[in-house]
Amino acid sequence: MSPRASLTRIVRRNGWVIGLCALLGVLLIVTKIIQPNYGAAGFGSLVRAALPFAFAAAAQALVVIVGGVDLSIASMMALTSVTAATLMEGSSEEFAILVVLLVLLMGLVLGAINGALIVITRVPDIVVTLAMLFVWEGAALLVLQAPGGAAAQWLKALIVGTVDVAWLPREVSTWIPKGLVLLVVALGVVWIPLRRSRLGLSMYAVGSDPLAAFRSGVAIGRTKIVAYALAGLFAAMGGLVLTMSTGIGAPIPGPYLLASVAAVVLGGVTLGGGKGGLVGPIVAVLILRLVRTDLTFLAIDPNVTTIIEGTIMVFVVMLGGLVALRSHPR
């Protein structure tokens, strides 16, 4: 195949993500117009605010790709966050490394429990994860009654400031907040090898057509459990980020569940499963956060803000559908 044809294909396959990036670019320009002194610092705080949402969206995206849904993501984030904060309170900086590993493992286990319950009991995913939403929330309250705990200094520093790379000019590196690097590394370490493995293919296969996947020799149950477990891992990363940014743990789940579903939908992951990736939802998170920032700059009533956010979502998804319809006449 000619390089030109394969380039066209890359553009066509990733059209949605490219479109989202363009939208983000436009929004950044709009922001600059509304607020002329918006710059690297503003972008940095945008990323920091978006971090927990980004991890929640990545977790949700994984589950949606296999054709499921996980309503317990925000609760898992709360549980892992309070666990980390409690364990780190009054302990040494080195011990915190152990805590991080332990909490990540905990996330894997929580997610695997979700997945295993769905696969073994055959109760619909939406019911199981709704039930687990309450279970994990209760567990979080058992760990910590009220917001409290602490976080290691080095952890907190991980998402503050920008990276200093010797070979990069200062003007560029101020635009690379540490939080963004953390996000890319944490998700990339899991996602990139996964995407290239047979397991990753199996995840898309199960979401796309479970019967055909079964007939192709895919172990459906195992694939689903792995997807939920990895979603748990990402949720634990989100929980850790929460503790990093606030320095404490809060047992009541934040607004991450619905936000994750919104980002997944806007990010081009079809709710039926089998389509999309992680980049789309994360760009979508940034877009949704930036819209909110802009509306704040414009001093618009916060109650109206949510109406506008909802409208944007419907409008963008509809527009995408129209574009897809145009390029694939049937």
Added chain:
Amino acid sequence: MTSDLLLEATGVVKHYGAVAALRDASLSVRPGEVHALLGANGAGKSTLVKILTGVVRPDAGRILVRGQARAVHSPAEARRTGLVSVYQEPALIPDLDVAANLRLTETPVEPFMAWVAKLGVPTLDLFELARNLPLAVLRILDLARALAIEPDVLLLDEMTAALPADLAERGLDVVARQRETGRSVIFISHRLLEISALCDRATVLRDGETVGTVTMAPGAEEQIVALMLGAPAEEPLEAEPQRVRESARSAEETPRLRVRRLRAGTKLDNVSFELRVGEVLGLVALEGQGQDELFGVLSGSRRPSGGTIEVDGREVHFRHPADAIRAGLVYVPDDRAEALLMQRPVRENIALPQCARPSAWGPIDMRADKERVDRAIDRLQIDTRAQGEVQRLSGGNQQKVTIARWIAGGVGTLLCFDPTRGIDIRTKREIYHLLRELAAAGSAVLLYTSELEEVQLACDRAIVIFGGRVVDDMSAQIADEPALVRAAYGLPRAASGEAAGGTATGSEAPA
């Protein structure tokens, strides 16, 4: 004896709840043979296939592969023991490209591509999403993928059902040549002609039991039909006796449906024909000659780009299937899932087109509804033991429901798109009978069929579409398979006396 069998299943039993799907099934396949597996719908063929390929587990019975007992628990495991199946529905993952699909099943690419070429698909883009490929190509890819693994036993379930004639021929040829390498094929099909041409032996199932294995020889078809029906075969492939051919009379009247220079999409290009009251008109075409577009336009689900449609002499413009239904044009698709609410009861499925009529507001008249539905069920002899959910009926009974839902309300024109695909012979005959009866009662039927013998079994007249145009119009008497095939490939009609008689009947040649 046992040792030289490649695959042997004996005494296989499977119950689903109280229903026995298989009571005592057996099958033995020798190395290097093409073995047909036959049976009416509901006889247990698909259950046996599922057991052989590890999709479901049997309650009892023994399965030997090369003389060794095997318990197969999943399709992946079946593949490792050398048993690969090609199913009726495409098995490629729609959202993955072809290359990723191959990686998923760990299929070697080179032999796969070689088989694809051999099967008659010259160019294939490995990076195209399976979703974007036409159905016929997907079927070929499924077959090529199975062949590339070089299985000892290849299970083919209705392989030719969705293939156009030329690809089907190639596929059958490739299957026949599997013999030379000592591999075996289990071939499931409803097309007896195919089976007698291709297979060495045939095993027949009836009501969950193996009732016999026939060695294919001239005359074996009769034997097979007899075994399948369980009673002496009474003229198995005879045309409907009470056929009425009074086209001379109805030619005077306004036709029920007149299509003039109809165009749609890129495929349908200038089609004209008439459908008269009391007529069953056959429509024959190779895959993708515009028949899908034609039925789409006539049933109101897509808009034509040119031409006119007249119903009872009045020009109509459909914007929505509801418009077509109001004009008395109703559509029976080949894919039953397209027409039925699979999770709802038989009763609701039949009643829906009536109570969902655009003009009907207010509460449903339950009593009238029930009477209509009961009449339809009775008339079609639908087996309603599993009527709670349509999806639990057998394929043949589901197809009957798709027709019954329209009959219940009394219908002007039935547009049937390959309604007998994948249905057993007995049900097929019931459907032909029903179509004739409807026509006799004053309806008109347009019947697209991919099984050419249906034209003479059920129709008065046949039109042939090739390249988006009507290329021939012949009476059923002369529309035998060779004549239809010639026309469908765009060849001129063989010069003979009979041909002249045909043109006289089909007076409306394309303008």
